[in-house]
Amino acid sequence: MQTLRRVFGYTAFRGPQQAIIEHVIHGGDALVLMPTGGGKSLCYQLPALMRPGTAIVVSPLIALMQDQVEALNQVGVEAAFLNSSLDGAAQAEVERRFLADGLKLLYVAPERLLTGRFLELLGRVELSLFAIDEAHCVSQWGHDFRPEYRQLTVLHERFPQVPRIALTATADAPTRREIVERLALNEAEQFVSSFDRPNIRYRVVHKEQARPQLKAFLAGHEDESGIVYCLSRRKVEETAAWLQEQGVNALPYHAGLDAETRAAHQQRFLREDGIVMCATIAFGMGIDKPDVRFVAHLDLPKSLEGYYQETGRAGRDGLPAEAWMAYGLGDLVTLAQFIQRSEASEERKRLERAKLDALLAFAETTRCRRQHLLGYFGETLEQPCGNCDNCLEPPPTWDATEAAQKALSCVYRTGQRYGVGYLVDVLLGKDNERIQAQGHDHLSVHGIGHDLDARQWRGVFRQLVAHGLLMPDAEGYGTLQLTEAARPVLRGESRLQLRREPDRSQRRASRRTS
Numbered sequence: 001m002q003t004l005r006r007v008f009g010y011t012a013f014r015g016p017q018q019a020i021i022e023h024v025i026h027g028g029d030a031l032v033l034m035p036t037g038g039g040k041s042l043c044y045q046l047p048a049l050m051r052p053g054t055a056i057v058v059s060p061l062i063a064l065m066q067d068q069v070e071a072l073n074q075v076g077v078e079a080a081f082l083n084s085s086l087d088g089a090a091q092a093e094v095e096r097r098f099l100a101d102g103l104k105l106l107y108v109a110p111e112r113l114l115t116g117r118f119l120e121l122l123g124r125v126e127l128s129l130f131a132i133d134e135a136h137c138v139s140q141w142g143h144d145f146r147p148e149y150r151q152l153t154v155l156h157e158r159f160p161q162v163p164r165i166a167l168t169a170t171a172d173a174p175t176r177r178e179i180v181e182r183l184a185l186n187e188a189e190q191f192v193s194s195f196d197r198p199n200i201r202y203r204v205v206h207k208e209q210a211r212p213q214l215k216a217f218l219a220g221h222e223d224e225s226g227i228v229y230c231l232s233r234r235k236v237e238e239t240a241a242w243l244q245e246q247g248v249n250a251l252p253y254h255a256g257l258d259a260e261t262r263a264a265h266q267q268r269f270l271r272e273d274g275i276v277m278c279a280t281i282a283f284g285m286g287i288d289k290p291d292v293r294f295v296a297h298l299d300l301p302k303s304l305e306g307y308y309q310e311t312g313r314a315g316r317d318g319l320p321a322e323a324w325m326a327y328g329l330g331d332l333v334t335l336a337q338f339i340q341r342s343e344a345s346e347e348r349k350r351l352e353r354a355k356l357d358a359l360l361a362f363a364e365t366t367r368c369r370r371q372h373l374l375g376y377f378g379e380t381l382e383q384p385c386g387n388c389d390n391c392l393e394p395p396p397t398w399d400a401t402e403a404a405q406k407a408l409s410c411v412y413r414t415g416q417r418y419g420v421g422y423l424v425d426v427l428l429g430k431d432n433e434r435i436q437a438q439g440h441d442h443l444s445v446h447g448i449g450h451d452l453d454a455r456q457w458r459g460v461f462r463q464l465v466a467h468g469l470l471m472p473d474a475e476g477y478g479t480l481q482l483t484e485a486a487r488p489v490l491r492g493e494s495r496l497q498l499r500r501e502p503d504r505s506q507r508r509a510s511r512r513t514s
């Protein structure tokens, strides 16, 4: 507590920090899952100060290393980093201090750490702990796999007595399992925090005319800092230019800009007030700006994990912030094509599609968005949050029990082996070759769906998936299967409300303008 106050100037620990810190100080291994902004750094920085020797912090992010080392130096902690941004002389100086026991923390990029020379250096100094930041980089399923992370087990093999603390803000179960396995952390105690970010208000809107919608949203955030995420570099540029024309202090950021421009724009975003950064997801990882007031998605993120990470950059100071997303059917098609055309393995593609489905379910839900989002990460929020669009303005719904029964029966009668397109054709009584070949034109469900059009039926199917009555096959082929939850609806024992699809005229308008 004294060190916490004296060095970091905090009066109390946050959430599970104290338990984690005590565990590591006493030499235990730890796996820390804590949302962005939760305060992970302190979990290794404080033990590093309390234990004899130097702490080695593995981090893949050069910008983050520099920021943290600067911040530590400012409060009088002997810390330094080694990465490709230093010239030879500067590196030699850091190594000299390290060997002279002059450092409490040394930040290192993984590729540097894993060199034979550096491992040899490690053997000559007393080590207090290893901190492995962004530990999800070890996972293939994660969003930023780094092959070098796989080799970090060498630390444990060479220095078994040095405690290790692995940290990540990625919470999903498969990634967590892979971290434990790949980093040999079976013995480590796991500290799993709540991933709720109660100060972030979630909103998802149906994309009609993206730019006016964005403009209206930004009008509620005048002179505030925020991020607008777009899928492509071109769209980043165009959106930034358009916003500038509208008098918004916007800057572009994507991997296609030269390093100097990127660094300059990032610096301005961090240092100035009221900058709106239009960016691809290349922007944001490791950016610690506490007062980002909003994150807007003009395109769908790739997964719910991605959405959570990206929106999590808002409101790190705990003050009200907004996560806003506009999505349309076109986005789904684009993303599905992205996946289809990628060079990835079939297995990987199926996984990506499953992730997209999960994101869609979130976008479509009429339930509390926070309950949905946290539920996806395995966490239960007992009450609706009262701070998302669905809680604040419950969406118009209709009694879709009968439509759902028809849709579910159609899935059942056709053998739970088909995707939405085919199922809708059967409901609408189409007589195409495929349907005839299967003899499905003779089924009782053939042609029972004339009360809705194809678009509305697709909406019904999407929402049935979102509500967990239908489930896409595990392989990701897009075929739909019934779940246990479908039974009471099929039997007429429970009724179902679905979100009303926006009507056709609105959709035409959006097509014309987009």
Ligand code: ADP
Pocket: 010, 011, 012, 013, 014, 017, 034, 035, 036, 037, 038, 039, 040, 041, 042, 288, 290, 316
């Ligand atoms: P993470 O790495 O989990 O995203 P950080 O370690 O960057 O989070 O911490 C997020 C913010 O919270 C930082 O601004 C940090 O100074 C602050 N913070 C961390 N721990 C505490 C604490 N115990 N009391 C007050 N502020 C804290």
Ligand code: ZN
Pocket: 367, 368, 369, 370, 371, 384, 385, 386, 387, 388, 389, 390, 391
């Ligand atoms: Zn809610």
